[in-house]
Amino acid sequence: MNNQFITPDGYTSDIAVFTITSEQVGEYKPPKKELKIMLIKRSELDHEGNSNMEAGKWALPGGFVLPEETAFQAAERRLAEETGVEGLKIKHFGVYDSPGRDLRGWIISNAHYVTASEAALRSRKKTYDASEIGLFTLAEALELDLAFDHRTIMDDALWFIKKDMALTTLAKHFLPEEFVLSELQGVLLTVLDDPSISTDAAFFRKAPTLPFIEAVLEDGKPKKSNRYSKTPAQLYRFNDFQPIVSVYRNKLQG
Amino acid sequence: MNNQFITPDGYTSDIAVFTITSEQVGEYKPPKKELKIMLIKRSELDHEGNSNMEAGKWALPGGFVLPEETAFQAAERRLAEETGVEGLKIKHFGVYDSPGRDLRGWIISNAHYVTASEAALRSRKKTYDASEIGLFTLAEALELDLAFDHRTIMDDALWFIKKDMALTTLAKHFLPEEFVLSELQGVLLTVLDDPSISTDAAFFRKAPTLPFIEAVLEDGKPKKSNRYSKTPAQLYRFNDFQPIVSVYRNKLQG
DNA sequence: TTAACAATTAACAAAATGTTAATTAAAAAA
DNA sequence: TTTTTTAATTAACATTTTGTTAATTGTTAA
Numbered sequence: 001m002n003n004q005f006i007t008p009d010g011y012t013s014d015i016a017v018f019t020i021t022s023e024q025v026g027e028y029k030p031p032k033k034e035l036k037i038m039l040i041k042r043s044e045l046d047h048e049g050n051s052n053m054e055a056g057k058w059a060l061p062g063g064f065v066l067p068e069e070t071a072f073q074a075a076e077r078r079l080a081e082e083t084g085v086e087g088l089k090i091k092h093f094g095v096y097d098s099p100g101r102d103l104r105g106w107i108i109s110n111a112h113y114v115t116a117s118e119a120a121l122r123s124r125k126k127t128y129d130a131s132e133i134g135l136f137t138l139a140e141a142l143e144l145d146l147a148f149d150h151r152t153i154m155d156d157a158l159w160f161i162k163k164d165m166a167l168t169t170l171a172k173h174f175l176p177e178e179f180v181l182s183e184l185q186g187v188l189l190t191v192l193d194d195p196s197i198s199t200d201a202a203f204f205r206k207a208p209t210l211p212f213i214e215a216v217l218e219d220g221k222p223k224k225s226n227r228y229s230k231t232p233a234q235l236y237r238f239n240d241f242q243p244i245v246s247v248y249r250n251k252l253q254g
Numbered sequence: 255m256n257n258q259f260i261t262p263d264g265y266t267s268d269i270a271v272f273t274i275t276s277e278q279v280g281e282y283k284p285p286k287k288e289l290k291i292m293l294i295k296r297s298e299l300d301h302e303g304n305s306n307m308e309a310g311k312w313a314l315p316g317g318f319v320l321p322e323e324t325a326f327q328a329a330e331r332r333l334a335e336e337t338g339v340e341g342l343k344i345k346h347f348g349v350y351d352s353p354g355r356d357l358r359g360w361i362i363s364n365a366h367y368v369t370a371s372e373a374a375l376r377s378r379k380k381t382y383d384a385s386e387i388g389l390f391t392l393a394e395a396l397e398l399d400l401a402f403d404h405r406t407i408m409d410d411a412l413w414f415i416k417k418d419m420a421l422t423t424l425a426k427h428f429l430p431e432e433f434v435l436s437e438l439q440g441v442l443l444t445v446l447d448d449p450s451i452s453t454d455a456a457f458f459r460k461a462p463t464l465p466f467i468e469a470v471l472e473d474g475k476p477k478k479s480n481r482y483s484k485t486p487a488q489l490y491r492f493n494d495f496q497p498i499v500s501v502y503r504n505k506l507q508g
Numbered sequence: 509t510t511a512a513c514a515a516t517t518a519a520c521a522a523a524a525t526g527t528t529a530a531t532t533a534a535a536a537a538a
Numbered sequence: 539t540t541t542t543t544t545a546a547t548t549a550a551c552a553t554t555t556t557g558t559t560a561a562t563t564g565t566t567a568a
Contacts, residue, residue: 006264006318006319006320006321007261007262007263007264007265008261008262008265008321008362009261010260010261011261011262011265011351011362027535028534028535028544028545029544029545030545064260065260065351066260067260067262067353067360068353069353070351070352070353071349071351092348092349094346095325095346095349095364097265097319097324097325097364098324099321099322099323099324106321108262108265108362110349110351166498166499166500166501166502167421167499167500167501168501169501180546181546181547182545182546188502192500192502194500194502194503195526196502196503196525196526197502199526199527200545200546200547201526201527201528201529201547202525202526202527204546204547204548205525205526205527205547205548206502206524206525207502208547209524210501210502210506211506212501212506226534228545228546229533229534229544229545229546230533230534230535230536230543230544230545230546231532231533231534231544231545231546231547232533232534232546233545233546233547234546234547243501243506244420244506245420245421245499245500245501245504245506246420246421246446246448246499247420247421247422247423247464247466247497247499248420248442248446248448248450248451248460248461248464249448249450249504249505249556250499250503250504250505250555251503251504251524251525251554251555251556281566282513282514282565282566283513283514284514434515435515435516436514436515449557450556450557453557453558454514454515454516455516455557455558455559455560456556456557456558458515458516458517459516459517459556459557460555460556462516463555480565482514482515483513483514483515483564483565484512484513484514484515484564484565484566484567485513485514485515485516485563485564485565486515486564486565487514487515487516488515488516503525504524505523505524505525505555505556
């Protein structure tokens with residue numbers, strides 16, 4: 001087409017990949033869980049040997065969207081290219097288009113977040129070397145001088161993760177297929193600060209009644225695990241129930 | 255800059271403007287409220303006299319984003335240009351970038367929704383003639399053959415309106431500064447289907463305890479209105495309380 | 509006066525939540 | 539073998555919230 005429209009200089013897809021790592025803190029103890037974000041270190045030269053903008057800085061993975069794909073597909077493609085993993089939950093959460101955000105020109109970033117289980121993460125580690133890709137706690141990431149406006153994008157992504165963790169069954173994507181309640185609790189507590197979750201008695205009384213998880217059975221008997229405790233703990237899995245909440249129905253916290 | 259990146263052919267900002275109209279159904283009765291969307295009819299010729307793509311079809315208002323502004327600012331600008339109204343709540347909710355969505359080329363749409371009170375709507379009507387701009391009920395709008403993928407965008411916008419109406423104090427933007435409970439109830443019922451809202455006894459018992467609204471006082475006395483009833487009804491206003499809900503705290507509906 | 513009617517309020521039963529204390533099961537120590 | 543320890547429950551009960559039905563209130567209009 002002829003240039004009858006004012007056109008941007010580029011359209012990129014950026015991805016904030018989050019995972020929650022488990023650190024064994026002792027035998028028969030629930031592991032310490034922590035939210036981490038995956039960042040890449042921008043190389044000095046691009047594919048064509050030209051020096052790279054913002055080289056050497058840490059940044060969100062991503063790249064230019066191709067004309068025959070959507071930004072969502074580009075995110076899938078880049079994730080597969082960079083991590084070798086497919087099937088992760090990808091969600092668009094914002095667009096970054098402030099003039100001057102990228103010195104290369106008028107470049108629009110379509111931002112996504114991804115929630116990956118530790119298992120997915122493990123296969124990633126095989127495709128990248130540690131000098132180019134890293135997993136950072138949020139505290140660590142806040143110390144870094146990130147490329148472009150990726151600091152803002154990361155902050156916003158975190159906000160969406162928190163919101164979706166509270167409002168949806170997002171926790172599912174950080175957990176194995178079958179999990180015990182303390183694992184769910186641990187995942188939730190990495191981003192949510194709520195006494196009804198952090199108080200064991202309250203959480204363990206309420207959790208088994210949550211309509212979107214169900215106890216796993218084996219030969220008709222409750223399936224239990226000793227992964228994290230001497231006492232066998234009931235295994236649960238998420239079902240397809242989509243919970244709905246409303247500020248006009250439920251008790252509210254500020 | 256030189257074209258070292260693959261570039262889109264255009265970047266647009268589209269706006270789904272929603273309002274809730276009140277229809278007087280009788281004296282001393284709560285009016286019938288209905289959600290409506292504002293659409294414009296695409297003219298045959300563009301500003302330069304060339305024939306317009308998708309001419310004659312109804313479409314969301316919007317337009318190309320200029321290089322020195324964000325899509326959000328473009329939405330503000332276009333709204334002001336088209337409706338003469340400023341200060342409306344504008345919210346980004348999605349990006350539409352499927353190849354082929356616009357026959358003119360690779361054009362990315364950054365989509366927003368706007369929630370306008372009827373008052374804001376009234377001033378709009380002065381700046382546009384009825385043949386080019388229209389307010390449609392959602393039922394009416396679904397009958398129309400909308401331009402581009404605006405049907406999809408509109409459907410998605412509606413979904414976000416419903417979600418935000420349930421999860422935030424979005425209703426505020428559809429109401430006057432001071433309102434009676436039946437007005438709030440009416441607004442909510444235009445998009446939410448919930449017995450705890452539609453059942454008068456339940457709603458009127460719960461609503462006065464909602465932390466994000468407060469009774470209006472006048473000279474230290476409750477301020478009341480006879481707008482919609484013979485019995486004076488208490489006036490309320492929204493305060494700044496930001497309610498938080500969670501699927502792990504509250505009773506859930508499917 | 510009385511009927512009508514939206515807007516409440518009252519009263520009470522039913523559910524859900526918060527909290528403290530007990531119980532359970534298996535490993536590890538004595 | 540017995541006891542201790544610890545995470546994972548379960549029990550019990552008080553407190554809050556919610557759902558529901560029935561009454562009350564204040565005003566207009568007949």
